[in-house]
Amino acid sequence: MMRSRDRHNLLRSLVAGVFLAAAGNAVASEDLEPYKMIRSLQYLQDAIVAGDHSANEMQRFLLKTLDQRLRTASPDVFKDPRNVDAVFVFAMSGGNPQTLDFLAARDVDGEFDGRLARVLRRYFQGQGLTAVAAFEGLVKEYGTSPVGPYLALVAGNITANADPAKAIGYFDQVRLLAPGTNLEEAALRRSLAVILPTEPGRGFDLAAKYVRRFLYSPYASQFIDMFVQLATDDDGKGDRSRSPCSRATRIWLALRH
Structure with a gap:
């Protein structure tokens, strides 16, 4: 397993390469392909939820650099569908959603999926519930594509309260x-929030998965709050060796080691 220092050095080298390219130094122009920059962003975000909080500043820098790169890209760049996917992933990864609108509005060659751009615009404007049916169809259509898991996460966020x-x-x-990935981390946390009121048994299973994989995520404090609620809401009646409370004890011991 890569040590923390080695991982940090790799992250520094990765983002330094993007910075040099953005500054116009001697780096091949193909290294600035949006889909390659998105891969770097994904690596950073995965490192953050794995516990490398030093990557937060690098993430902010890369999001800003990506935004500038996308807004100044030639239309020919988006003839590569990987770069079109990169725009959608960028918007759903903490990037500037207005950049998606900017590029979709200037797409005269039909490279961007207008349906997806429109429903995401409604989501970013806080109107996602008005597009539930559209999201359902798009999640099925995009399936295992690079955009698929991001779209499924958004659809889950929209439907969490209603369904x-x-x-x-x-x-x-x-x-x-x-x-x-950071997507799994978010999905586990949000699943726990949805399940907590009705399925405490499954909630403990999800909590155990979160502890094993993402205990050092900067978002783990949200998980801890839900875990405490999960453990205290159940009164532990019946056979305590099989009760949620005993499962809570085992998970807590895992937290301490």
């Missing part, structure tokens, strides 16, 4: 398509 069972299905899809 918890469907939301869990979306989050399960994210976990299946993107194991070990």
Whole structure:
């Protein structure tokens, strides 16, 4: 397993390469392909939820650099569908959603999926519930594509309150398509929030998975709050060796080691 120092040095080298390219130094122009920059962003975000919080500043820098790169890209760049996917992933990864609108509005060659651009615009404007049916169809259509797990996560967020069972299905899809990533981390946390009121047994199973994989995520404090609620809401009646409380004890011991 890569040590923390080695991982940090790799991250520094990775982002330094992007910076040099952005500054116009002697780096091949193909190294600035948006889809390659998105891969760097994904690596950073996965490192953050794995516990490398030093990558946060690099993430902010790369999001800004990507935004500038996308807005100044030649239309020919988007003849490569990987770069079109990169724009959608960027928007759903903490990037500037207005950049997607900017590029989609200037797409005269039909490279961008206008349906997806429109429903994402509604989501970013806080109107996602008005596009539930459209999201359902697009999640199925994009399936295992690079955009698929991001879209499923958004669909789960939208439906979490209105249809918890469907939301869990979306989050399960994210976990299946993107194991070990920041997407899985988010899907586990949000699944726990949805399941907590009605299925404490499954909640403990999800909590155990989160502890094993993402205990050092900067978002783990949200998980801890839910875990405490999960453990204290159950009174531990019946056979305590099989009760949720005993499972809580085992998970807590895992937290301490």
